Each structure stands twice: as structure tokens, then as C-alpha cells.
Amino acid sequence: MSANQKKPLILITNDDGVEAKGLKALIEAVRPLGKVLVVAPAEPQSGMSHAITVKVPLRISKITHEKNLTIYKCYGTPVDCVKMAFNHLLKEKPDILLSGINHGSNASTSVFYSGTMGAALEGCINDIPSIGYSLLNLDHDADFTAAKYYADIITRKVLKNGLPKTICLNVNIPDMEQAKIAGIKICRQNKGYWREEFDKRIDPAGKHYYWLTGYFHNTEPEATDTDEWALSNQYVSIVPLHTDLTCRDTMKTLNSWNFE
């Protein structure tokens, strides 16, 4: 980088909260690439999807201020953090938004429940090149070595090439040593759904309560061009996502219905 070039402004958030090892891993991976602003949830926000806080006010406080690294914690959702950064903290748009590294997969339809991907999608709605990173390991002390390696490669590539308007990337990294990873695959989102099994219990007052548990059901296990396939075959998966949910084929079908 020449002295004349301005360092890119990198906005980072996550859904596991400001204390998460995955967030620290992402900061370490990309700190050499630019000026880093972190706005992360004060508390874990897994499963918060694209939720915003409307019933209670938000609070935010600066917890770190070093050369090229400022960290805020925000008492809100991942999307609240992004909105706080875009509309309150920053005078200019960031060059890139990174979310993660999530502890656990966000492949296939998990993208809908994920706070990590909610933040990345919020970035792309606002036309900021955005990437969500997830490692296939839920453990709070997971090993992020390989994930950091790929976060560096992919972030540098997007900083250099940009992304088309209102596109973000859903990057998932298999849980294995870097040397065993087969490389990067560009994929489509696998089809499937979560089959929930509610764990029913009785509280000390004799009332029922339920824990949400479940497993992912892959409805196209034979497909070889999806993120689930890539991850099962030791690849890092990248799915480019857009925010236009319209199904144009179904528009034609509906136009043939006589509603009145």
C-alpha cells in the first residue's frame, strides 16, 4: 500500500457477543488490512436473525480505543449494531462489513435464523460489501486458526474486487486443520429445514416449559453444488446472497389467477 492510499475502514460485528473468541479471531485476521471499527452485541445474540430492537432503547459504550482499532459494545441485536455504526457512529460508509466468526454453521437455510448473517444482510441492504464468516464448531473455545486464514484471503479479495450491489457472502469453514481443507468452493444455498424436538420439562412450580432443540434435515442430499456438499467434502463454502426474495416464476403463475 502506498503512503497516499487511505487505509480501508473495516466494520466488524457478530452475534456471539463482544467477548466471543470468534470475534477476536476475526479482528486479528483482518487488523493488518485497515482501520477496524467493532460494534458488537454486549450479550450473545444467537438465533436473533435480522431482529431490531423497538420496544426498549439501545445503549452503547466504547470499550477499546487503540491505533486503528476501536471497539464498542451495544446492548442490542447484531442488526442494531450495524445500524448504530452506519447511522450514528460513522461519518462515512465503511469499505467493508464483516460479521463473525460465528461459533457454528450458518450454511443452507440456517441463514434465516442467524444473527451473524442478519448483520451481513443488513450491510448489503445498505450497499456495503459484506461477508458473514462461520466455523462449523459451536464450542466457545473452538480453534479458529484455519478460519482466520480464510477470512484473511477472502476479505482481501473482496476489498480488492468489491462485490456487486446488494450482494453479501455467506462463508462457512469446516472444522479441521488448515492443511486438510481442500480449498474454496462457490456454492448455492442448500435446501432443507430444521426439524425441532421440543424438550418438555416441569419447573419447580409444576408448570411445563420447553427447550427448543432440533437437527437439520437436508432435502437434497444428492446435490453436489451446494454449501452443505462443499462443507461435507472439506471445502470452505461461499454462497453469494442477495436481498431480493421475489420469485419471478411465481409472479407469472399468480398473474394467471383470477382473483376477483
Add this chain to the structure above:
Amino acid sequence: MSANQKKPLILITNDDGVEAKGLKALIEAVRPLGKVLVVAPAEPQSGMSHAITVKVPLRISKITHEKNLTIYKCYGTPVDCVKMAFNHLLKEKPDILLSGINHGSNASTSVFYSGTMGAALEGCINDIPSIGYSLLNLDHDADFTAAKYYADIITRKVLKNGLPKTICLNVNIPDMEQAKIAGIKICRQNKGYWREEFDKRIDPAGKHYYWLTGYFHNTEPEATDTDEWALSNQYVSIVPLHTDLTCRDTMKTLNSWNFE
């Protein structure tokens, strides 16, 4: 309907909570069409998107049981309600899932923040024909007369014709007398984003807090095939949504990058 035909099973939820006028309007509109099971949030859940509850357990209780109408309230998000119905309360799949009628618009990119549409998208991930209904009036005492009329028409059409696999409908109804509504338009999702303006205040302890406020910025005001256009021109808008977020054009672009 002949005596041999089984009444369709209609699952209803919303995000404004079990006490909302819009929920009652939807129940009234479609109760003549089948057997109705309502599983609605015990408390308002606006802005909860596709969030699920993972940090605390869920509770659910039956509050109404009449002929062809059973109502549960669930202490969780709209998507929790749908998961409870699919995986815990029901032995068989419902014939249709209806969400709403929401107090306020869910057109354009508001679909990402909406708990109403989170529930409808959860239905379509599970391959149940699903419809989210929203009226363009935020008032708790809004007039749902026209919205009920269109909810009846559109629900009957979908019960008769079905929907393609993993498709749901985002239906928005303008806030006006039924006689003034120009009809139904099949649309694509408008592009745009919310520009937030945080309302900064000071609490009694002298600390800052922020209320999230904002307005929708339409980035394609000239378009005439979108839901925003339809609603501005007195039409009920129907946007068919799918749950595959993959942008296939960008897959080609990314495949031309040399990542290693």
C-alpha cells in the same frame, strides 16, 4: 363443500401478539373456510424477523377452545410459534399458514425485519403454503374491513390452487376504504433501505440511551412493477417470495476470482 371433504386446517400467527386487533380480524376473515388453530405470541414481537428463542425456554398455554377454533399463546417469537405448532401441537401438517394481519407495512425490504413475514417464511421453509398479511396502518385500533375482504379472497385462492414448493406470499393492503382499492397487483419486492435516526436521550442517572427511529428510502422510485408502486397507486400488492437467497449471477463472477 361436500360432507366428504375434510375442512382445511388453517394455522394462524402474527407478530403484534395474541391480543392484536389484526389477529382477530384475520381469524374472523378465514374462520368460515376451515378449522383454525392460532398460536400467537403472548407479547408484541414487532421487528423480531426470523428470530428463535434459544437462551430461555418457551412456555405455551391454551386460551380458547371452541368449535373449529383453538387459540394458544406462546411466550416466544412468531417463528417459535410456528415451530411449536408444526413440531409439538400438530400431528399433521396444516393446509395453510397465515400470519397477520400486521399493523403496518411489510413491503419492500421491511420483509427482513418483520416478525409477520418471518413466520410466513418459516412456513414456506417447511413447505406449507404461507401468506403474510399487512395493513398500511400502525394504529392499534386500525380499520381492518378492507384487509379482511382481501384476506378472504386471497386465502381461498391459495387453498384452491396451492402454491409452488417453498414459496410464500407477502400481501400488503393500502389503508383505505374497500371501495377505493383499485384491485390486486402481483409485484416484485421494491429495492430500498431504512435510514435510521437515533433519538438520543439522557436517563435519570445521566447516561445516554437511544431510540431506534427512521424512514424508508426508496432507491427506485421510478419503478412501476414493485410493491411500493402498487401500494402508492391504491392496489393490494402480492409479492411471491422464495427462501433461496443465492445470487446465481454472482456465483459466475466469484468463480472467475483466483482465491488461492
